[in-house]
Amino acid sequence: MKKDPNQPNSQPASPEQPASTVEKKCPFCPPPPDRILIERPLAFVKRDAHPLTTGHALVIPRRHVACFFDTTAEERQAMLELLDEAKALLDREHRPDAYNIGINNGTAAGQSVMHVHLHVIPRYLGDTGDPRGGIRMIIPERAKYWKK
Numbered sequence: 001m002k003k004d005p006n007q008p009n010s011q012p013a014s015p016e017q018p019a020s021t022v023e024k025k026c027p028f029c030p031p032p033p034d035r036i037l038i039e040r041p042l043a044f045v046k047r048d049a050h051p052l053t054t055g056h057a058l059v060i061p062r063r064h065v066a067c068f069f070d071t072t073a074e075e076r077q078a079m080l081e082l083l084d085e086a087k088a089l090l091d092r093e094h095r096p097d098a099y100n101i102g103i104n105n106g107t108a109a110g111q112s113v114m115h116v117h118l119h120v121i122p123r124y125l126g127d128t129g130d131p132r133g134g135i136r137m138i139i140p141e142r143a144k145y146w147k148k
Helices: 073-094
Strands: 036-039 043-047 057-061 098-102 118-123
Touching: 036 073, 043 073, 057 073, 073 098, 073 118
Parallel strands: none
Antiparallel strands: 036 043, 043 057, 057 118, 098 118
């Protein structure tokens, strides 16, 4: 597959192509086994390494692709099915009051890992003083984990 210079991380990772050739130090290639919650052929759910709330999880396609809009219809369907499964699991384990669901797509949108991933963030009454605004400022004091 020819590399698109505008999407430097859009090449697929496969058993024939080690993840290290796709993107140096991608935290999702391969997925860390101790953080995997649910696995399927096209995608998986893992615990977030820097959780905003208890239970924060990520739904990730197995193929290394940076942009959500570059995923296939099958990958998107797999991600949405896993979103439902992740919610059911988190409901059982943590009993949250609500959820934020989001994708940071592109550097200007705040994407810091260039392997597309959908955040499933359980929310709890009182986890922030004022939850209005939702994903715009989910929990400001925890948003900048990279500065810690």
